[in-house]
Amino acid sequence: MSKFERNMIKVEVAQEIISSHVKTLGAETVDILSALGRVVARSIFSNCDIPAFNNSAMDGYAVKAKDIQGATHSKPRLLKVIEDLPAGYVASKRIKRLEAIRIMTGAPMPQGADSVVMVENTEKIKNQKSKIKITNQKLKIANQTTKKFIEVYKQVIIGENIRKAGEDVKRGELVIKRGSLIRPQEIGMLAALGIRKVSVMRKPKVGIISTGDELVDLGSSLKPGKIRDSNRYSLLAQVSKCGAIGMNFGISKDARGEIKNKLKSALKANPDMLLVSGGISVGDYDFVKDALLELGMKALFWKVAMRPGKPIAFGTIKDTVIFGLPGNTVSSMIAFEEFVRPAILKMSGRNKLFLPEVTAVMEESFKKKKGLRYFVRVKIENKNLQLFVRLTGPQGSGILKSMVLADGIMVLPEEVEVVKPLDRVRVQLLSAQEV
Ligand code: AMP
Numbered sequence: 001m002s003k004f005e006r007n008m009i010k011v012e013v014a015q016e017i018i019s020s021h022v023k024t025l026g027a028e029t030v031d032i033l034s035a036l037g038r039v040v041a042r043s044i045f046s047n048c049d050i051p052a053f054n055n056s057a058m059d060g061y062a063v064k065a066k067d068i069q070g071a072t073h074s075k076p077r078l079l080k081v082i083e084d085l086p087a088g089y090v091a092s093k094r095i096k097r098l099e100a101i102r103i104m105t106g107a108p109m110p111q112g113a114d115s116v117v118m119v120e121n122t123e124k125i126k127n128q129k130s131k132i133k134i135t136n137q138k139l140k141i142a143n144q145t146t147k148k149f150i151e152v153y154k155q156v157i158i159g160e161n162i163r164k165a166g167e168d169v170k171r172g173e174l175v176i177k178r179g180s181l182i183r184p185q186e187i188g189m190l191a192a193l194g195i196r197k198v199s200v201m202r203k204p205k206v207g208i209i210s211t212g213d214e215l216v217d218l219g220s221s222l223k224p225g226k227i228r229d230s231n232r233y234s235l236l237a238q239v240s241k242c243g244a245i246g247m248n249f250g251i252s253k254d255a256r257g258e259i260k261n262k263l264k265s266a267l268k269a270n271p272d273m274l275l276v277s278g279g280i281s282v283g284d285y286d287f288v289k290d291a292l293l294e295l296g297m298k299a300l301f302w303k304v305a306m307r308p309g310k311p312i313a314f315g316t317i318k319d320t321v322i323f324g325l326p327g328n329t330v331s332s333m334i335a336f337e338e339f340v341r342p343a344i345l346k347m348s349g350r351n352k353l354f355l356p357e358v359t360a361v362m363e364e365s366f367k368k369k370k371g372l373r374y375f376v377r378v379k380i381e382n383k384n385l386q387l388f389v390r391l392t393g394p395q396g397s398g399i400l401k402s403m404v405l406a407d408g409i410m411v412l413p414e415e416v417e418v419v420k421p422l423d424r425v426r427v428q429l430l431s432a433q434e435v
């Protein structure tokens with residue numbers, strides 16, 4: 001092992017060190033309309049039953065099941081309709097033997113009824129003697145003056161077509177666990193519970209500085225030898241995708257003084273986390289490490305045994321968590337996904353910190369160096385309920401297109417040297433939206 005590699009640590013060790021130095025932030029209250037994508041700070045228990053009352057699951061007739069037992073088309077049962085009950089109202093009458101109440105979906109079950117027969121299994125008749133079928137229009141008029149009757153052609157069992165009080169949510173039940181992400185369905189549930197404001201975790205503030213004499217921002221022309229600063233943009237997007245607030249601190253030249261000043265002014269803005277892109281390697285112009293140490297950073301590690309993204313610095317300056325990320329475009333993004341994202345999610349109080357994973361079958365051969373964990377960009381395909389992966393092309397740490405084409409990151413363990421077609425592999429999913 002070379003001297004350079006000596007103080008490399010394993011990915012999990014780095015993740016544990018990060019986790020033990022990152023604190024969960026406090027809570028704030030927001031209106032449920034602004035709560036999408038936020039994290040629930042306190043578990044939500046129901047203060048009521050949903051639905052609050054037994055109600056009809058169908059448009060039909062509330063009946064006593066016993067009255068229509070054995071009903072068929074050849075042996076219909078005749079019931080007297082004593083009331084018409086739309087959703088939103090309570091029946092004024094109680095059903096007695098051989099009576100029914102016309103009921104709409106969602107209307108509360110009338111007293112005396114124990115089931116609902118679907119309207120499709122009934123027919124209205126004007127009066128029980130003539131059984132003359134008449135049009136709906138005429139029936140409407142007739143109903144205002146005469147009694148209604150229905151014929152029922154199908155029996156029901158007690159409780160049929162009734163939605164029971166509390167069948168969705170029971171009073172006192174845990175409905176949304178602390179640390180859950182609020183999705184549209186959680187917002188609907190909060191509204192159903194009558195909750196207008198919700199306690200959510202504060203969004204972490206994450207500052208980003210790019211370093212490098214070669215970097216040019218958008219809007220300026222590229223001179224020979226210069227490149228676009230893309231990392232700051234991908235990092236700002238990654239930060240906002242995991243629900244944090246990005247603070248853009250621009251570009252610093254590779255000059256000790258300028259880097260230090262930029263860091264100082266960034267720290268003055270009180271970010272919860274600061275990401276410094278580039279300048280943490282062993283190059284002659286890599287001054288970030290010295291600048292951070294001079295500003296009093298408690299350094300926790302500098303290198304992780306992985307590819308891409310070996311040089312990764314982590315430490316704290318007072319309450320601010322600091323990451324020094326590698327300058328190469330892919331290394332920067334991968335280091336974010338494996339270390340920064342879990343740190344942001346921990347700050348945000350999330351329950352699950354790491355990217356979701358699946359197992360897939362590799363379709364190609366791939367060689368790697370022993371001793372390093374590899375994060376290989378892949379395309380995932382579902383063939384007959386089995387997931388397969390292929391590389392997105394060349395895997396160099398500066399080949400940003402390998403990320404653009406990727407929908408997953410294949411994680412290859414340290415001890416592996418070669419992967420062959422049909423080998424099973426672990427794949428982290430890169431979703432379009434945070435989940
Ligand atoms: P460094 O980590 O500073 O040694 O940079 C490693 C490589 O990444 C160099 O080729 C840099 O030009 C490139 N690089 C550094 N910072 C950025 C950035 N912000 N955007 C795009 N490429 C970068």
Ligand code: MG
Nearest residue numbers: 212278279327
């Ligand atoms: Mg550099």
